[in-house]
Amino acid sequence: MKKLLVPLALALAAAAAHADGLQALEQFVKNARTGRADFTQVVTSPPREGQAARSKTSTGSFEFARPSRFRFDYRKPFQQTLVADGTTLWLYDADLNQVTARRQQSVLGSTPAALIAAAPDLEALRKDFELKAAPDRDGLQWVTATPRSREGQLTSVRVGFRGEALSVLEILDSFGQKSVMSFDKLQLNVPIPAGTFNFTVPKGADVLRQ
Incomplete structure (x- = not known):
């Protein structure tokens, strides 16, 4: 009996230690509560007739x-900045100026950013x-x-974790376009300067308010 109980106990302990995605x-x-990381995003459009x-x-x-503050700085191949300051969601396209x-409150709820950065708790996400x-x-x-x-255009989001560390976002929209964002060098609960989430409109830029 003891020989049977030991492997069973080990199996149960392993199952308890293995958290699922939820x-x-x-x-x-x-x-x-805070974090920073580098990211690589691959956006794949569905094939058109006769094309890959x-x-x-x-x-x-x-x-x-x-809750509710984040910043994405796209550097390559084009410079874009997406900033949520708690009140307004700003998108700056450097090429178009x-x-x-x-x-922010009206557009952020059902977005991938709400899953990883904005929501204060799981009940808010639900x-x-x-x-x-x-x-x-x-x-x-x-x-x-x-x-x-x-x-909205968002169909589903799959979030991948390695333990409790955010690793991947897979985003699918209603047009069949898939976006995979992989995170690297993730640092959690580190000091983030308050000014990180302030956005100043660049000189001469056109501003569209929606």
Whole structure:
């Protein structure tokens, strides 16, 4: 009997220690109050008739301070900045010298950024997303988030964690376009200067308010 109990106890302990994607997301939202990372984003458009699927790769950096403040700086191949300051969501396109400003509360809820940076807790996320644990893949624990609102272009988001560390976002939109954002050099609960999330409209830039 003892020979049977020891392997069983070890198996149960291993299962308890192995968190699924939903548990990893809950711990990340609960414990990660600030963070920064580098990212690589690959956007793949669905193939057109007679053509192969096309992909575009971008790189940059990401910072956040929960709740509701984050910053994405795209550096290559084109410079773009996306900043949420708690009130307004700013998008700056350097090539166009154009800024788009939107009321943050009205556009942020059902977005991938809400999953990883903006929501204060899991219950807040559940108001905008249906959350389900997904099978492990590529050494990561996954959770699938489906927007409850069908009005936007977002179809689903899959978030991959390595333990409690955010690793990958897979985003699918209603046009069949897939965006995979991989995070590297993630640092959590580090000091982030308050001015990081301030946005000043560049001189001469056109500003579109929506």
